[in-house]
Amino acid sequence: MEKDYITSILKEKRIFKPSKSFSKNASIKSMGQYKKIYKESIKNPNKFWAEKASELEWFKKWKTVLRKKGNFFKYFEHGKLNVAFNCLDRHIKAGKGNKIALIWEPEKGATKRYTYSQLHKEVSRFSNVLKYRGLRKGDRVCIYMPMIPELAISMLACARIGLIHSIVFGGFSSDSLRDRIKDCKAKMVITSDGSFRNNKIIPLKNTVDDAVKKCPSVKQIIVVKRCKNKIKMKKKRDIWWHKEITKKEIKDKCEAESMDSEDPLFILHTSGTTGKPKGILHTQAGYLLYVYQTFKWVFDIQDKDIYWCTADIGWITGHSYIIYGPLANAATTLMYEGAPMYPKPNRFWEIIQKHKVTIFYTAPTAIRALMKQGDKWPKSCNLKSLRLLGTVGEPINPEAWIWYHKIIGNKKCPIVDTWWQTETGGILITPLPGATPLKPGSATFPFPGIVADIVKENGKKAKPNEGGFLVIKNPWPGMLRTVWGDDERYKKTYFGKYKRIYLAGDSARYDKDGYFWIMGRTDDVMKISGHRIGTAEVESHLVSHKAVAEAAVVPVPDKIKGWAIYAFVTLKKGITGTDELRKKIIKHVADHMGHIAKPEKIQFADDLPKTRSGKIMRRILKAIAEGEEDVGNITTLADPSVVVNLKKDRIK
Ligand code: WT7
Numbered sequence: 148m149e150k151d152y153i154t155s156i157l158k159e160k161r162i163f164k165p166s167k168s169f170s171k172n173a174s175i176k177s178m179g180q181y182k183k184i185y186k187e188s189i190k191n192p193n194k195f196w197a198e199k200a201s202e203l204e205w206f207k208k209w210k211t212v213l214r215k216k217g218n219f220f221k222y223f224e225h226g227k228l229n230v231a232f233n234c235l236d237r238h239i240k241a242g243k244g245n246k247i248a249l250i251w252e253p254e255k256g257a258t259k260r261y262t263y264s265q266l267h268k269e270v271s272r273f274s275n276v277l278k279y280r281g282l283r284k285g286d287r288v289c290i291y292m293p294m295i296p297e298l299a300i301s302m303l304a305c306a307r308i309g310l311i312h313s314i315v316f317g318g319f320s321s322d323s324l325r326d327r328i329k330d331c332k333a334k335m336v337i338t339s340d341g342s343f344r345n346n347k348i349i350p351l352k353n354t355v356d357d358a359v360k361k362c363p364s365v366k367q368i369i370v371v372k373r374c375k376n377k378i379k380m381k382k383k384r385d386i387w388w389h390k391e392i393t394k395k396e397i398k399d400k401c402e403a404e405s406m407d408s409e410d411p412l413f414i415l416h417t418s419g420t421t422g423k424p425k426g427i428l429h430t431q432a433g434y435l436l437y438v439y440q441t442f443k444w445v446f447d448i449q450d451k452d453i454y455w456c457t458a459d460i461g462w463i464t465g466h467s468y469i470i471y472g473p474l475a476n477a478a479t480t481l482m483y484e485g486a487p488m489y490p491k492p493n494r495f496w497e498i499i500q501k502h503k504v505t506i507f508y509t510a511p512t513a514i515r516a517l518m519k520q521g522d523k524w525p526k527s528c529n530l531k532s533l534r535l536l537g538t539v540g541e542p543i544n545p546e547a548w549i550w551y552h553k554i555i556g557n558k559k560c561p562i563v564d565t566w567w568q569t570e571t572g573g574i575l576i577t578p579l580p581g582a583t584p585l586k587p588g589s590a591t592f593p594f595p596g597i598v599a600d601i602v603k604e605n606g607k608k609a610k611p612n613e614g615g616f617l618v619i620k621n622p623w624p625g626m627l628r629t630v631w632g633d634d635e636r637y638k639k640t641y642f643g644k645y646k647r648i649y650l651a652g653d654s655a656r657y658d659k660d661g662y663f664w665i666m667g668r669t670d671d672v673m674k675i676s677g678h679r680i681g682t683a684e685v686e687s688h689l690v691s692h693k694a695v696a697e698a699a700v701v702p703v704p705d706k707i708k709g710w711a712i713y714a715f716v717t718l719k720k721g722i723t724g725t726d727e728l729r730k731k732i733i734k735h736v737a738d739h740m741g742h743i744a745k746p747e748k749i750q751f752a753d754d755l756p757k758t759r760s761g762k763i764m765r766r767i768l769k770a771i772a773e774g775e776e777d778v779g780n781i782t783t784l785a786d787p788s789v790v791v792n793l794k795k796d797r798i799k
Contacts (some may be wrong), residue, residue: 156588156664157612159545163552163585165561171536173447175583181582181592188595189621191499195596195648196624198224199440203228203475205235209432218642219629220622221409229403229414230435234474236403237268242731247479251296251454252498252611254343254485259296263477266300268383271401273297273304274392277686282335287361287368287414289333289365291324291355292313293342294484297388298460299470301337306412309404313414313426316461317342317351319741322688325358327416330365330426331631337388342373343352345486352378376758381570382443408432414631415463417569418681419640420671426631427463434572435475437625441594441790442472445563447535447580448747455481456508456537457495462678463569464539468508472573489511492520496528496555506557508537508563511547515707518550525554535580535793540677541709548587565666566590566650570641572625575599577665589662596623599663601655606645614656616669619649671701673725673767675710678743681781682765685736685744689714692735694722699755700746701769711747713772715755715793724751748772748798754789756781771797 170176175184188195191446193212200209200223209226238246244264253258261269282288288310294300298314305312313331315324316518328336338355341348352370353638356379359365370380371388380387391397409430416424446468454473458464460482473480473744481502487495494515517524536556543551543564552562561580567573575597576590583591593599601609609615630637644650654666668674669681682700690697697717702710716732718724729749737745756767770778771793778794781787 152368155545156711159586159588161587163561163587165581165583169559169561170581172449173579175390175444175582176578177336178582178584181551181579181595185593185595189598192596192621196436200436201275201576203233203423203432203436203439208374209408211490213789215622218638218647220626222430222436223408226408226432226679227405228408228432228478229307229406230431230471231270231303232403233435234241234303234306235263235469238263238477239267241477242479246477248252248474249296249299250481250502251484252481252502253295254346254489261296261701266303268399269296270303270307270391271399272397273300274307274401275397276369277304277335278401279311279391279394279396280335280369281385281676282308282310285311285411286332286334286335287311287313289313289315289324289328289331289336290434291336291338292371293317293338293344293349293351293352293372293373294341294482295458296482297337297339299482301599302413302466303468303474304462307403309406309410311411311413314418314461314466316741317349318457318459318461318743320737320739321354322739323741324354325361327424328362328365330416331414333362333363335367335369336365337369337371339371339373340378341376343374343485345489346677347536348376349372350376350378369671374747388605390639393403394581406431409628413466413522415466415569418672418679418684420681420683422681422683422687424635424681424684425636426646427627428631429572429625433624433626434594435471435504437573437623438467438472439475441577441625442468442478444579445565445574445577445594446508448473448476448478448506448576452504452505453479453481453532454506454508455483455498455502455504456507457483457513458489458510458539460637463572467573475498477687487517489518491524492517493527496530499530499533503532504696506535506537507533508539510540511538511543511677512541512545512708514538514551515709518547518554520705522554527651528553530557533557533560535563536560536616537565539565539567542667543588544588551664552587561585564588564590569625571619572627575619575623576665586662588646589658591662591665593663594752597621601657601663602645611659616644616667617651617655617663617665618645619651619654625654655735659795673710673712675712675743676700679711680744683747684740685712685714688736688740689716689732689746691739692732693727694718695732698718699763699765699768701765701772703747703769707749713798714746714749715752715768715772717752736778750793750796750798752789752793752796754786754792755787756784756789758783758792759785768793774799
């Protein structure tokens with residue numbers, strides 16, 4: 148799709164302006180207003196952020212808005228607040244205790260609703276459980292859970308008493324879970340007996356049992372009963388949530404811990420260039436402020452809105468825009484447990500109809516998959532409640548954009564195509580729905596306070612449409628503070644190429660009107676169905692299979708997923724590459740790393756293209772996998788003849 152995508156966006160001339168009625172009621176009503184705010188925010192960012200920060204409730208006011216030390220940034224030092232307090236107590240104090248905070252839609256069964264007061268009580272009780280179990284400020288807690296209310300409650304309970312959560316997406320398998328637990332030395336894991344997806348039960352607790360075998364830091368595991376399937380509970384270590392939370396020692400009230408602005412809030416691992424995932428660290432005040440402000444303006448949140456983001460909370464999108472951003476704004480946020488096509492391909496549209504969702508935020512890959520099912524599914528539901536749509540995670544091709552606009556948004560809903568990353572904490576490049584004229588496929592302009600640019604290899608600004616590296620030239624409150632336990636990696640990855648400016652790892656261009664167009668990753672990171680996966684991580688799981696000698700993976704264009712994984716594998720001496728072995732290797736990767744990392748295709752090869760120093764040349768493999776006749780310069784290869792065989796055996 149990459150090439151098709153690039154030709155189609157280069158030809159893209161259509162512009163969609165927000166309707167007058169939308170703009171009239173929006174918080175940012177025109178491009179003029181956006182430009183004015185933007186200009187002021189850049190001229191004096193500290194004043195801009197300080198003004199916004201005063202909308203939050205502080206236990207103690209900060210002294211300095213920003214302090215820089217090399218590539219390290221600190222916001223609101225000497226200030227004290229609590230994130231969970233700002234997401235719950237603050238609204239209750241303002242008389243919104245009876246407003247619905249969370250709507251939970253299970254895959255099967257009855258909807259649950261929590262008002263702000265009810266959620267506050269659940270969170271306080273669970274905070275008390277965590278304290279009762281001996282956890283103290285600064286301890287790490289790993290959360291490995293399905294999309295159930297207890298996940299939201301766990302996060303907020305950690306935040307309430309100053310524990311650092313590290314959520315691992317439930318689609319990751321035992322090795323990935325183990326590596327993440329080990330990296331942050333979590334003392335506790337919170338999980339469930341299983342999770343429902345597509346009417347199947349995924350046995351999360353078994354995966355945890357497996358993972359913690361090699362994690363001595365984990366002393367306790369709290370288990371939510373969700374599926375009533377049989378699991379083993381280890382004495383002294385494993386604790387049932389429902390038994391613990393109802394103990395008489397556990398009270399309804401729990402004071403929110405006063406946290407320093409720069410105390411850690413959470414760690415979230417993401418893939419990078421090496422096989423070892425990076426623990427991205429976000430801290431208290433800056434992160435909260437950034438998701439608060441972006442949620443408010445990008446989604447133009449209003450009191451009556453029912454907001455639904457379909458992401459999993461195991462990814463940053465869920466952290467920032469299912470939980471912290473919406474709750475900081477006293478919004479009503481919907482959380483859905485299941486899969487998009489279960490029981491039928493209209494499940495999403497039914498949920499919108501049932502709950503009268505007004506704002507809907509999803510990934511291009513989901514839009515493409517649902518589009519493929521045909522218009523009859525969305526047309527079978529009443530989607531009139533929708534007023535705003537959003538996308539995130541990967542570029543959206545104009546065809547999918549137009550379908551989303553026409554069939555889901557009935558041509559009246561603006562679409563916010565939001566560009567950001569785990570590292571950025573919140574949205575950096577995005578339309579503001581009441582202001583920005585939209586171009587399908589473009590994330591448009593930077594959010595106030597953000598200086599985004601595109602530079603060439605030599606660091607000079609690229610010309611319009613020339614393309615280059617996407618960089619951010621100033622710090623912002625929601626940015627990562629470091630890679631957990633690895634300041635060097637932080638400096639090298641994000642500030643290694645251009646010293647003082649943040650390197651996003653994406654290539655992009657801006658057009659003559661200044662619109663940003665994101666083209667894709669420039670490093671060894673793949674976006675598979677919008678999920679971020681490192682080539683090195685997948686390769687290490689391939690070579691851990693006993694039949695495999697060497698492996699190299701590349702992303703290839705895929706009509707639905709955006710990209711799919713194509714693996715080149717050389718086998719150990721004497722082993723023949725059969726279809727059966729192929730299946731076994733794929734299953735091996737799924738079992739150890741997770742289904743999302745499964746190679747779509749495996750090509751067995753006698754040899755891989757390597758330089759004389761032994762480095763595998765992925766550029767050539769990518770060209771071969773994509774079926775290019777001309778694979779580029781091969782003169783640096785130790786043995787250029789390998790290319791001929793690889794081309795011959797390509798899997799279409
Ligand atoms: C990478 C970050 C943003 C939260 C979810 C993903 C790609 C993200 C867009 C967009 C084009 C996008 C980039 C980015 N990406 N949003 N609107 N248009 N590309 O977070 O897993 O950290 O991935 O996702 O390549 O670098 P993540």
